[in-house]
Amino acid sequence: READLVLRLATGPPDQLVGRRIGPVGFAIYGSEAYLRTCEHPIDPSAVEWVRWDETWRMIPPERWIDANVAPEQVRARINTSLAHGELLAAGIGVGLTSCYVGDADRRLQRATPTMDFGLVLWLLTHEDLKGTARVRALLRFLGDALSAERDRFLGGDPASGSPPN
Numbered sequence: 001r002e003a004d005l006v007l008r009l010a011t012g013p014p015d016q017l018v019g020r021r022i023g024p025v026g027f028a029i030y031g032s033e034a035y036l037r038t039c040e041h042p043i044d045p046s047a048v049e050w051v052r053w054d055e056t057w058r059m060i061p062p063e064r065w066i067d068a069n070v071a072p073e074q075v076r077a078r079i080n081t082s083l084a085h086g087e088l089l090a091a092g093i094g095v096g097l098t099s100c101y102v103g104d105a106d107r108r109l110q111r112a113t114p115t116m117d118f119g120l121v122l123w124l125l126t127h128e129d130l131k132g133t134a135r136v137r138a139l140l141r142f143l144g145d146a147l148s149a150e151r152d153r154f155l156g157g158d159p160a161s162g163s164p165p166n
Contacts, residue, residue, distance in 0.1 A: 004136055005143070008123045009099075019125035020144040026115035026156025027062050030103040031095040033110050039095075043112045045069040049094030051085060054078045061118035062097045100156030115156030122147070122154055 006017070009025060029043055039048055050070055055078070057063050076094045079085050082102065089096045090108035097116075103109050124144050130136045147154075 004126060004130055004133075005139060006125050007147075008125055009120050010123060011119055011121065013123050013125050016128060017123075017125040018128050018131050019123060019140060022122040022124055022144065022147045023151040023154055024117065025120050025122050025154045026100045027097055027118055027120075028100050028103060028111045028115055028156060029095050029113040030089055030098055030106075030109040031112055032090050032092040032108060035089075035092040035094065036110055036112055039112070041112075043095065046071065046074070048074065049076045050074050051077045051079060051088045051094050051096040053085070054080045056080070061120060062116075065116070065118065066097060099154075101150070101154050104153065104156075 005019075008014075008017075013019065029045070031039070031048075036043075045066075046069065050066065052066055052070075052075055053060075053063055057080075058067070074094075077088050079088065085096055085098065086102070086106055086109070088094075089098075090106065095112060100111070100115055103111060124140060124147060126136050126140060131140075
């Protein structure tokens with residue numbers, strides 16, 4: 001094992017990990033202001049260029065959605081890090097599907113669609129054998145409370161008003 005705690009975005013925790021469900025995570029299509037000015041609105045996924053994750057991420061729900069809605073020739077770049085994803089979107093290479101919490105926090109990006117629900121939940125987890133350790137319990141409680149206070153932002157609430165989506 002490499003870490004005592006992990007934040008995991010999944011439909012449920014794996015059997016060997018225990019912890020706290022923080023809440024659902026919303027996604028949306030994001031792009032740079034300059035790129036989005038060149039697009040018709042509402043965004044038609046089949047009419048824009050895309051930055052997406054590489055093949056190793058193919059089975060996650062947002063990537064499966066892209067597979068179903070975007071032709072391969074529309075993909076301008078495939079990336080394998082969040083940093084590369086954000087930088088290419090900010091550079092105006094195309095649009096990308098990202099969590100609202102990440103996309104809304106990047107001032108270089110604008111949300112182009114309403115929040116999309118892929119059934120993914122943010123979990124704060126530890127190994128079963130560490131759950132009784134005082135330092136792990138204290139950190140789980142502290143991080144769990146801090147992250148839970150951000151639930152609306154994880155869900156994809158309106159970044160301007162802080163209100164959750166309808």
